[in-house]
Amino acid sequence: MGIPQHPLAVYATAAATALATVAAAALLTAAAGEGVNGTGTATWTSVTDAVGLETSPSTKWGGALISDLDGDGWYDLVLNNHDQTALQLFWNTRNGRFTRAKDPLPFLIDAHGMAAGDIFMTGSSDFIVMQGGANGGAPATPRLLRSAGRRRKLEQAQRATTLEADTGGRGRTPLLVDMDRDGDLDLILLNYVVSPKASGPRQRVYENVNGVYVRRNDSGLEDANVERAILTDLNGDGWMDVVAFPFLRIYIATSPFTFADRTYHWLRDIPNRRSIGSSVWAAAELDVNGDGRWDLYLARQWQPDVLLVNDGNSRFVAAPPPAGKHRGHCDVTVGDFNNDGATDVFLSYAAEPVAAGGAVARPDVLLTGDGDGGFTASTDHGANQVSPAAGDSVQAFDYDRDGRLDLLIGAGDEVAGRGPLGSWSLFANTSPLPDDGGGHWLLVDVGRSPNRRAAPSNALVTVTAASADGTGSTRSIVRRVGGAGGSGITDDLRVVHFGLGDRDAIEELTVEWSDGSTATWTDVPVDARFVVTAV
Numbered sequence: 001m002g003i004p005q006h007p008l009a010v011y012a013t014a015a016a017t018a019l020a021t022v023a024a025a026a027l028l029t030a031a032a033g034e035g036v037n038g039t040g041t042a043t044w045t046s047v048t049d050a051v052g053l054e055t056s057p058s059t060k061w062g063g064a065l066i067s068d069l070d071g072d073g074w075y076d077l078v079l080n081n082h083d084q085t086a087l088q089l090f091w092n093t094r095n096g097r098f099t100r101a102k103d104p105l106p107f108l109i110d111a112h113g114m115a116a117g118d119i120f121m122t123g124s125s126d127f128i129v130m131q132g133g134a135n136g137g138a139p140a141t142p143r144l145l146r147s148a149g150r151r152r153k154l155e156q157a158q159r160a161t162t163l164e165a166d167t168g169g170r171g172r173t174p175l176l177v178d179m180d181r182d183g184d185l186d187l188i189l190l191n192y193v194v195s196p197k198a199s200g201p202r203q204r205v206y207e208n209v210n211g212v213y214v215r216r217n218d219s220g221l222e223d224a225n226v227e228r229a230i231l232t233d234l235n236g237d238g239w240m241d242v243v244a245f246p247f248l249r250i251y252i253a254t255s256p257f258t259f260a261d262r263t264y265h266w267l268r269d270i271p272n273r274r275s276i277g278s279s280v281w282a283a284a285e286l287d288v289n290g291d292g293r294w295d296l297y298l299a300r301q302w303q304p305d306v307l308l309v310n311d312g313n314s315r316f317v318a319a320p321p322p323a324g325k326h327r328g329h330c331d332v333t334v335g336d337f338n339n340d341g342a343t344d345v346f347l348s349y350a351a352e353p354v355a356a357g358g359a360v361a362r363p364d365v366l367l368t369g370d371g372d373g374g375f376t377a378s379t380d381h382g383a384n385q386v387s388p389a390a391g392d393s394v395q396a397f398d399y400d401r402d403g404r405l406d407l408l409i410g411a412g413d414e415v416a417g418r419g420p421l422g423s424w425s426l427f428a429n430t431s432p433l434p435d436d437g438g439g440h441w442l443l444v445d446v447g448r449s450p451n452r453r454a455a456p457s458n459a460l461v462t463v464t465a466a467s468a469d470g471t472g473s474t475r476s477i478v479r480r481v482g483g484a485g486g487s488g489i490t491d492d493l494r495v496v497h498f499g500l501g502d503r504d505a506i507e508e509l510t511v512e513w514s515d516g517s518t519a520t521w522t523d524v525p526v527d528a529r530f531v532v533t534a535v
Contacts, residue, residue, distance in 0.1 A: 040338060040431070040432075041337075041338060041366060041368045041376075041378055041381060042337035042338040042344065042366065042368070042381060042404075042405075042429060042431045043381055043382045043429070043430045043431055044381060044382040044383035044406070044407055044427035044428060044429055044430060045382055045427060045428055045430050046385075046425055046426070046427055046428075047426055047427070047428040048423075048424070048425045048426045050097075051096060051097045051098050051399075051426055052090075052093075052097045052098045052099060052100070053077075053090060053098050053424060053426050054100075055079060055088065055423055055424050056085070056423070057389070057412060057420075057421035057422055057423050058081040058082070058084055058085040058412055058421055058422075058423075059081060059082040059083070059084045059085075059412050059413060059414055059415065059416050059421065060080060060081065060082060060392035060393060060410045060411070060412045060413075060414055060422065061080050061081075061082040061111060061112050061113075061392075061414045061488065062080060062112070062113055062114075062228070062331075062392075062393060062414075062486065062487045062488030062489045063080065063331065063392070063393030063394075063395050063408075063410055063486060063487065063488070063489040064077050064078060064079045064080055064393070064395065064408055064410065064424065064489070065077070065078040065080065065114040065115075065116055065127055065129075065489060065491060066116075066395055066397050066408065066491040066492070066493065067116035067125040067127060067491060067492035067493075068124065068125055068492070068494060068495070069091075069116070069124060069125050069127070069147050069152075069154070070091065070124055070147065070149055070150055070151075070152050071122070071123045071124030071125070071147070071149045071150065072092075072094065072150065073401075073445055073495065073529075073531070074092035074094050074399075074401065075092055075397050075398075075399055075493075075495070076089070076090060076091050076092050076098075077089070077090040077092075077098060077408070078090075078104060078114065078127065078129075079410075079424055080111050080112075080114060080129075080489070081111070082110070082111060082112075082414050082416075083108070083109070083110040083111065083132070083416075084416055085108075086103045086105065086107070086108050086109075087103055087104045087105055087109075087111055087129065088100065088103060089101040089102065089103060089104050089154070091152060092399065096400050098399075101152070104129075104145050104154050105129075105143060105145075105156075109129070109131050109140075109143065110131050110132035110140070111129050111130075111131065112129070112130040112131065112132055112171050112172050112173070112488060113129070113130045113171070113172050113173035113174055113190075113228070113488035113489060113490075114127055114128065114129045114130070114174065114488075114489050114490070115127060115128050115173075115174040115175060115176045115489070115490040115492075116128075116176070116490070116491065116492035117176040117185045117455055117456075117457040117492050118185070118448070118455040118456065118457065118492075119144070119146070119161075119176065119184075119185050119208075119211075119455075120146060120157075120211060121184065121448065121452070121453075121455060122147070122149060123149065123447065123448065124147040124148075124149040124150075125147060125492045125494075126144065126145060126146045126147050126157070127144075127145050127147075127492075128142050128143070128144050128145075128174040128176070128187070129142060129143050129145070129174075130142050130171030130172055130173065130174055130189065130191075131143065131168070131171045132170060132171055132192075133168065133169060133170035133171065133191075133192075133194060139168040139169050139170060139194055140168045140169075140170075140171060141158060141163060141164050141166060141168035142158060142163055142168070142171055142174060142189060143156060143158055144156065144157045144158040144161055144163055145157070146160075160211070160212075161211065161212055161213045162212050162213055162214070163206075163213055166200070166204070166215065169189065169191030169192075169194050169200070169202065169204065170191045170192040170193065170194045171189065171191055171192075172190050172191055172192050172227040172228060172488060173189075173190040173227060173228045173229055173488045173490075174187065174188070174189055174190075174490070175187070175188040175189075175190070175229060175231055175242070175490060176457055176490065177231055177240045177457070177458060178240070178454070178455070178457070178458065178514035178515070179205075179207070179239075179240070179253070179256055179257050180207065180256035180257065181238070181239070181256070181514055181515050181516060182453070182515060183449060183451075183453040183454030183455065183513065183514060183515035184208045184453075184454075184455065185208055185455050185457055186205075186206060186207050186208045186213075186257070187205070187206040187208065187213055188203070188204070188205050188206075188221065188229075188242070189203070189204045189205075189206070190203055190224075190226060190227060190228065190229055190244070191203060191204070191227075192227050201217065201222035201223065202222065202223060202224075203221045203222050203223070203224050203226075204222075205217075205219040205221055205222075205257060207257060216257045218257075218258070219257050219258055219259055220251065220258055220259040220260055220261070221242070221251060221259055224244060224249060224251070224261075225247065225249075226244035226245060226246075226247070226249055227244075227245070227246060227488075228244065228245055228246070228282075228486075228487055228488045229242050229243060229244035229245070230242075230243050230283050230284065230285060230483065230485070230486055230490070231243075231285075231458065231482065231490070232285040232294045232296070232480075233294060234250070234252065234266065234294055234310065234313065235252060235313045235314065236292075236293065236294075236313040237253075238516065239253035240253060240458055240514075241253050241259075242259060243283055243285075243296060245280035245281070245283060245298075246278075246279060246280050246281060247277060247278060247280070248263065248267075248276075248277030248278070248280050248298065249261060249263050250262050250263045250265075250266050250267075263277070265315070266314075266315055266316050267308075267315075267316055268315060269315055269316075269317060270308075270316065270317070270318050272318075275303075276298070276300075276306045276308075276318060278300070278303070279300045279301055279302070279303050280298045280299070280300055281299050281300060281301050281329070281330045281331070281350075281487055282298075282299040282329075282330060282331045282332045282485060282486060282487035283296060283297065283298050283299070283332065283485065283486070283487075284296070284297045284332045284333065284334045284345070284484065284485025284486070285334075285480070285485075286334045286343045286345070287343060287478060288307065288309065288319075288343060288369060288373045289309070289371070289372055289373040290342075290371055290372075290475065290476075290477070291310075292476070292478055293310035293312075293313055294310055295307065295308060295309050295310050295316075296308040296310075296316070297322070297332050297334065297345055297485070298332075299329040299330060299331060299332040299347060299348075299487075300327075300329070301327075301328060301329065301330055301350050302327060302328055302350075303327065304321040304323070304327055305321060305322055305323045305327065305329055305332075305347070306318060306321070307319040307320075307321075307322040307373075309373065319373060322345065322367055322375045323347060323365055323367060323375075323377055324377055326347070326363075326365045326377055326379075328349055328350050328351045329347040329348060329349060329350060329365070330348055330349075330350035330390075330391060330392065330393075330487065331347070331348040331391070331392065331393045331394050331395075331485070331486070331487050332345060332346070332347055332348075332394070332485045333345075333346050333394050333395050333396040333407070333484045333485040333486075334346075334396065334484050334485050335396040335405045335484055335497060336405070336497065336498065336499030337366070337368075337396070337404075337405050337429065337431070337499075338368065338431050338438075338439065338499065339403070339404065339431065339438055339439030339440065339441045339499035339500065339501065340371075340439045340499055340501045341371060341439065341465075341475055341477065341499050341500055341501035341503065342368075342369040342370060342371035342499075343369045343371075344366065344367060344368050344369045344375075345366075345367040345369070345375065346364065346365070346366050346367070346383070346394055346396065346407060347364060347365040347366075347367070347394070348364050348391035348392065348393055348394040348409060349362050349363055349364050349365070349390070349391045350390050350391055350392075351390055359386050359387050359388045360386065360388075361384035361385070361386050362384055362385050362386075362387060362390075362391055362411070363379040363384065364379065364383060364384060364385070364391060364394065364409070365377055365378070365379055366378050366379070366381045366383070382427065382430070383407050383409065383427040385409050385411055385422075385423075385425045387411045387420075387422050387423065387425075388420040388422075389411040389412045389413070389419060389420040389421060389422030389423075390411060390412070390413055390419055390422070391409065391410075391411055392410045392411055392412055392413070392414065392422065393408075393409065393410040393487065393489070394407055394408070394409045394410075395407070395408045395409075395483075395484065395485075395486075395489075395491060396484045396485075397484070397491065397493060398429075398443065398495065398497055399426065399428075400428070401443060401495070401529060402429075402433070403433070403441035403442075403443060403497070403527060404428075404429035404430075404431055404433075404441070405429055405497055406426065406427060406428050406429050407426070407427040407429075408424065408425070408426050408427075409424070409425045409426075409427065410422065410423075410424050410425075411423060411425075433527075434504075434527055439499050439500060439501045439502065440465075440499075440500040440501065440502070440503060440504050440526045440527055441497065441498060441499055441500055441526070441527055442463060442465075442497075442498040442500060442506065442524070442526055442527070442528065442530065443495050443496070443497055443498075443528070443529040443530065444461050444463070444479075444495070444496045444498070444509065444511070444529075444530050444532060445494065445495045445496075445529055445530065445531045445532060446459050446461060446481050446494045446495075446496060446511055446532045447494070447531070447532055447533055448513075449513040449515060449517045449519075450517060450519055451515075451517060453515060453517075454513035454514050454515040454517060455513075455514070456481045456492075456494045456513070457481055457482060457492060457494075457514070458480060458481060458482055458514050459480070459481045459511055459512060459513045459514065460478060460479075460480055460481075460511070460512045461478070461479050461480070461481065461496045461498075461509070461510070461511050462476055462477070462478050462508075462509070462510045462511075462512075463476070463477050463479075463498050463500075463506060463508075463509050464476045464477075464506070464507040464508045464509075465477070465498075465500045465503035465505065465506055465507065465526075466503055466505050466507050467502065467503055467504060467505060468504050468505040472502055472503065473503075474503075474507065475501075475503065477498055477500075479496045479497070479498060480496075481493065481494050481496060495529070500526060503526075504526050505526065506522075506524040506525070506526060507522070508520060508521070508522055509521045509522075509524045509530065511532055519532070
């Protein structure tokens, strides 16, 4: 059974009070443990060994990189083992298994954040990995791995893109984003505090000029005191904004390659805004109430998590602690895990379990959304990693393309010696399929824009679904090509998953790429993968 969240708080503004009333009504009327269409909470089972994902215990940093590196429509994995074990590459064999390949780099690095995207516009994903800088004394350049597509080869390309010529920094988080809306992927590199002897700004922004990264020095991000970030479009203007942490900062894109700190503006009506913006360890964009605006979920380790609801694309109001009494979360991932049409949340537990017998099942938390902004919490979902190590990361993706979101969970502190080492675990979603009473689903495989000038990263996919017999409600659901939350890692989830509930017909599917080009389809099947191809 689900564990009800804490009672609703009293808000400072009339708009926030109205929001709280709606959420309260939804919680009071929703049966514990059931989704919007009665599909129930999601369940998972471990398949780590069965799929060939055999790894040794290691430290972690922010999660794995999930991306279609060879462009075959199936997600591959790059496991980030920080500085004790090399990056590990696993190709998806397209039959429900992974196969270990040659390590992406022939040497051990102090690997931190990673980001993937079609940098060279070939149809497959390339990726960037940030390096630490010897505690700031020896700044290190990032490594850029270019994919050869179906040949399944990766080649270092930081020299070809001129990134190697930069002096580097104390690397933390890369962000691949089209900052001038010309379709190609520009680059933001976020760094930790560097030595005063290091040259150049702490944070670095680059324009992609015909495959060469040229540094811009007037973006407004250069002196930002942040380490990690996600991308989202808070004001709905089509330009990607940056939400950075651990001390929450909101940078709104004001023009190409230019950002303004609008943290106070967006949090102005939240009485405890300084408190809720502290100790943010991971964040995710999501639309909790289906209004088409991007909200934020903040995982804050030992403080209560925060759900910031977007009010009118101009400010946030704070919902009650969505996880209730559950806290200690170091990572968050979002998706429709039970295919009922509402967004759910999954949280990785950061604390190290204490048990005389050794390893125990870690109580990671599933928040099942009701579609109106409310959640029901549970820990008996089956995706509980048995480990003596603390949780480090959790990421949602459909590894076997069966229409159900699976979970990759990592354990093991990012600092060696601070706790037991942990392993990677893959949990397959075992929720009912439509033939067994489960919700309908759709996978949309997004490629380049029709003019082939825009990469799929950050494209918006809108699906309007209804019942074929004309009964029931019609609903429009928006998802973005990118990550499903994160703490320094940005996955390239271009096979976008939609849960549809009891809606078994697609009225319209629209994709809008970063350069503003759009395409629309009406002849789209449900319970299937639909490939969006470049014209």
